[in-house]
Amino acid sequence: xxxxxxxxxxxxxxxxxxxxxxxxxxxxxxxxxxxxxxxxxxxxxxxxxxxxxxxxxxxxxxxxxxxxxxxxxxxxxxx
Numbered sequence: 001x002x003x004x005x006x007x008x009x010x011x012x013x014x015x016x017x018x019x020x021x022x023x024x025x026x027x028x029x030x031x032x033x034x035x036x037x038x039x040x041x042x043x044x045x046x047x048x049x050x051x052x053x054x055x056x057x058x059x060x061x062x063x064x065x066x067x068x069x070x071x072x073x074x075x076x077x078x079x
Contacts, residue, residue: 003028003031004028004029004031006032006036006039009029009033009036009039010039012029013042013046014046016043017047
């Protein structure tokens with residue numbers, strides 16, 4: 001198995017976070033992360049951002065916010 005580079009590591013973060021990588025890929029990524037602090041930082045930022053987005057998506061906006069947004073979208077579309 002060849003060494004994983006930063007680009008391959010970053011491209012695998014989504015699958016890694018969702019536990020969708022094969023064993024060999026996980027081992028290669030973990031080896032890379034053990035010696036690459038930049039990728040560790042990037043992965044931590046990805047996880048934090050992903051968590052924030054998930055929490056934001058689970059919130060239900062107040063009815064007045066939803067109505068204002070709907071009005072703006074309709075106006076922007078010229079409807």
